[in-house]
Amino acid sequence: MTAASIWQPLVDALDRRRTAGEVVDFWLRDDDAIEPTGALNRLLELTERFSVPATLAVIPAHTDERLSDRLRARGDIEVAVHGWSHQSHAPAGEKNQELGAHRPREAVVEELRSGFVRLAGLYPAHFVPLLVPPWNRIEPNFIGELPTIGFRALSVFGPEASGKNAALFRRAEIKVINTHVDVMDWRGTRGCRDHAAIVADTVRRIDQLGEGGTVGILTHHLVHDESVWAFLSTLFEFTAAHPACRWRKVVDLIDR
Template sequence: MRVDFASLRAELTLWRAQGKSFPLWWRDDDAVAPTAALDRLAVLSHETGVPVHLAIIPSEATPDLARALDDSFVPVVHGWAHANNAPEGQKKAEFGPGRPKAEIEADLKAGLARMEDLFGARLARMFVPPWNRLDNGALPLLQSLGYESVSTYLPRKSVDAVPGLEQINTHIDPIFWRGTRGLVPPEAILEQTVALLRDRREGRSDNAEPLGYLTHHLVHDADIWEFSRQFILELCEGPVTLFRQNGKDRT
């Protein structure tokens, strides 16, 4: 695959000329067990040097997965069961509006407990809601239960979703979900990326928020894998710092 990265390279040149840098991170969703695709994700992480924050579905996660992950992965909490609890006709959500608070709290608590049991101090207490949708009423619950950050999609509006709960979103998704479910045309991804970087460089958006690349290793085709490899390597040539939310020893 040949991709013309000229526009991205030109934007990164401006960053370097102005003595600026931006933080970069990578999130991948829906892991439950070791697979060949997960092995390929690990290889790509090692090749690029960028750690993967792996959003794992707690109710389905296996002990084999915990044993398989090396230090290139940062395990984070991906809902509870990745179940759609939205009323008919509404967009899919596991923790959307209208769900009883007691049910939400029970699932949030169960998800964190399951992941801590599997990963211990390796777990980063980040909550990733399935489909990137979360009722605002659940945010105080996340904070009170011990989650430290929440991650959805698009640039954040404030540093903290609620006091004590940092918002760390993703911004670039290479999958054409509403169409072929293959790779979004690379020129469209690059146009979006350059616009995001320009807004940061010119002060219209928060450059303290890590710029997030979002992947789903279980559904990648060859083009998505190859574009991701080239794209991440190109970004890493720019003036970047790599973000990693580490777990902590809480004993």
């Protein structure tokens, strides 16, 4: 399969939206940021080259002024709250979860409050009141507490109002702005997924979009292989200049 044939379905999907007079909102969420690294610098340089804003899900317990200083000149980069310490409290045999029902409710809420306050203080020009649960998992009963902390939006993975996320969506008193396309092959090579499969997921999401829907791309800069970087570069190249695609800051998605 040639590179052109891999990417043509995405171009065709965007062309259909353009013909219909529509624009698709894309957004980029990158998880697990803590400090400046070579991988993070590469992500920041890539997004800057194509004028693609990015939302970094930052781990509050482990970050400090070094990352704040690195982002100072980048008004297109946002910082969201990635739990507290990215530590699983689930027992052996269960899926990793920091924000689960394995601890007292008060302990979880206090950690989220601490994470919110810490990141808002460290990143005043970049902070957005968005919670990104580690491993994209949160106990639904905790969601009602989020507005009392100051959160205005929640982001996990998958369709917002269907499948495993349906319960979260029903309980949410804040906006749910998810990611929908993951570039990583977590259950296999732990490198980049097949490019054609990622494109197919992106096209499927575009074709399913209703009013106000978005296409959320999920990345993890610390574990990217060269195939991920190549994919993102080509994705940005095909979409950033397309009239039916608009890369958005997540704060704009929260505010609209």
